[in-house]
Structures are given as C-alpha cells and as structure tokens.
Amino acid sequence: MPQGKVSSRERMVNSAVKLLATRGAAGITIDGVLADSGAPRGSVYHHFPGGREELITAAARAAGERMSAFLQQDDGPVHPRKALAHLAEFWRSLLTASDYGSGCPIVALTVGGGDQVPAAAEIARKVFTGWHEQYRDLLAAHGVPQERAAALATLTVASIEGAVILARAQRSTAPLDEVIAELTALV
Known part of the structure; x- marks a missing residue:
C-alpha cells in the first residue's frame, strides 16, 4: 500500500473508534461508520464478516493499542513522567478538539457495551489490565518497588479515566490537569 494511503479497513476502524468515544457502543451503526469513513x-x-460486533471489537482493541503506545518508545520504556505528559497532551487535545464530546472508547464500551457487544466486558478487562500492567512495569523499570508500582498503576489508570469523564462533564481540562500534576508529583 502506498505511503500515506489508509486502507478501507483502517478507515472503518478509525471511524468506529471515534464513534465509540463519542456515542458509545449503542451509537455505532454500520451506516454511520461507512458515512464517517467513506469506505464502500x-x-x-x-x-468484518461478523458485522457490527466484529467492527466494534476491532475498534476497542485498536483504541487500547493506541493508548498503550504512549507508554513506549522505540528504544525502550519511556520515563513515567514523560508518559503522563504524553497522555495529558493527547487527552487535552482530543477533549478540546471534540468540544468535550469525545472520551475514552474503552470506558464507553465498559459502561454501555455489554448489551450491545457480548465480548465487551472481556475486551475492556483485557485493555484496562494491559494498561495497568504496562504502567506498573514502566514504574518498576524506573526503580519503583513492584508492590508500590502496582498500586500507582491502578491509581494512574483510574485517575486519568476519571479525569477525562470529569473534564467532559465540566467542559474544562482542569480536572485532567490537576490529576496529571498530582500523579507526576507521585512518580
């Protein structure tokens, strides 16, 4: 595939991620994804021979992988403070660009996906567990004792996800900024 050209599959997954983050699983339709992505x-x-459910699960997995990328760099693990800064920058940008209409697609899947997508709970569990383990290992790689790293990883994932929800409700990045400042002080 030529550089810069995105496949119809990738366009559809990207659209499904966006719609999951803004509308939840109930708001994703095949027609909506096709209209947003421009895919035939x-x-x-x-x-997606499994239809809508397969598309939503692919979107959730892709969203999980994209967030995991903030905790990595080509030459090894990123410093925990730098990871927090990257996450904060990403969320600030997404929240303001979407006029506070976009949130975490995994939270959306967790809260409203069970009746829409039977595999939702398992996908969300895997993604959240993956983020937790990744941040825990990142902290441990930078000298934080394993037990403390696990607790800080739980605090980090829960705090950032909660801050994004509060930012949407308040239509302000202030909750996110406050949470990131406190988490940065802890690490």
Whole structure:
C-alpha cells in the first residue's frame, strides 16, 4: 500500500473508534461508520464478516493499542513522567478538539457495551489490565518497588479515566490537569 494511503479497513476502524468515544457502543451503526469513513459498503462484508460486533471489537482493541503506545518508545520504556505528559497532551487535545464530546472508547464500551457487544466486558478487562500492567512495569523499570508500582498503576489508570469523564462533564481540562500534576508529583 502506498505511503500515506489508509486502507478501507483502517478507515472503518478509525471511524468506529471515534464513534465509540463519542456515542458509545449503542451509537455505532454500520451506516454511520461507512458515512464517517467513506469506505464502500462491500468493505464491511470483506473486512468484518461478523458485522457490527466484529467492527466494534476491532475498534476497542485498536483504541487500547493506541493508548498503550504512549507508554513506549522505540528504544525502550519511556520515563513515567514523560508518559503522563504524553497522555495529558493527547487527552487535552482530543477533549478540546471534540468540544468535550469525545472520551475514552474503552470506558464507553465498559459502561454501555455489554448489551450491545457480548465480548465487551472481556475486551475492556483485557485493555484496562494491559494498561495497568504496562504502567506498573514502566514504574518498576524506573526503580519503583513492584508492590508500590502496582498500586500507582491502578491509581494512574483510574485517575486519568476519571479525569477525562470529569473534564467532559465540566467542559474544562482542569480536572485532567490537576490529576496529571498530582500523579507526576507521585512518580
């Protein structure tokens, strides 16, 4: 595939991630994804023979992987403070660009996906566990004792997710900024 060209599958997954983050699982339809992505209808049957549910699960996994990337760099683990700064920058940008309409797609799947996507709970568990383990290992790699690293990782994931929800409700990045400042002081 030529550089800069995005496949119809990737466009559809990107659209599904966006719609999951703004509308939740109930708000994702095949027609909505096709309209947003510009992909041809035949792409659904080719790339997602399981239909809507398969598309939503692919989007949730992709969203999880994208957030995990903030805790990595090419030459090894990023410093925990730098990871927090990257996460804060990402969320500030997304929140303001979406006029506080976009949140975490995994939270959306957790809160409202169970009746829409039978695999939702398991996908959310895996993604949140993965983020927790990744941040725990990152902290441990930078000298934080394992037990403390595990507790700080739980605090970090829960605090950032909660801060994004509060930021949306308050239409301000202040909750996110406060949480990031406190987490940075802890590490």
